[in-house]
Amino acid sequence: SSCQSLKGQRVLVTAGPTYENIDPVRFIGNYSSGKMGFAIAEEFASRGAEVTLVAGPVSLSLKDDNVRRIDVTSAREMCDACKKVAKDADYVVLAAAVADYAPETVAEKKIKREGTDGMILRLVKNPDIAATLGEAKHEGQVLVGFALETDHEEENAIGKLRRKNLDWIVLNSLRDPGAGFMKDTNKVTILSSSGERISFGTKSKREVAADIVDTITAKS
């Protein structure tokens, strides 16, 4: 992995959670820190690639100012940004933890608690960005997703890879104490549409990013 080995290659990376607004002061979100996606964006940039990072609401900053950053809040905004950038991307890595559902309507004013015992919040399904980009995938483009599974991990990951038309899927093990949300380390197995399966040990997210970039850019 020499320093300029990916010069001229265009890369899209998504990172972080999405926030789905309920009213002006409340949202539905998740605990994704964005660290894995940021590490992948920085790893690609360090090898000379032209990187666009579409980031959900995170409290991270990029150490590499060669990365173009687009900040978004909701899944819909993330999807719109990704559709534009993916058109001429050679590599697309979807590391964001996108909310599956959003409130059907966003209240214009702060919802009051007075005079109610409870409430029902109606949710509607968000677009699946990975599946959307999978359908639009062009010749030569490499599309990579992530999976976080609690059971039948590899079987479920392969199912996702097929359904979303991905070339690679990075499986995070939830059983591993050094893997997952909020952590600085991760442990992954990378699976391909052609049946490859590569397992790595627990490493820093930047080292995991290097393994992912090595794997998906290797010419077979």
Ligand code: C5P
């Ligand atoms: O279906 P699931 O959410 O487990 O799939 C995970 C993969 O799909 C991740 O790469 C994630 O970034 C992507 N995804 C997406 N848009 C969604 C849901 C998931 O891009 N709405």
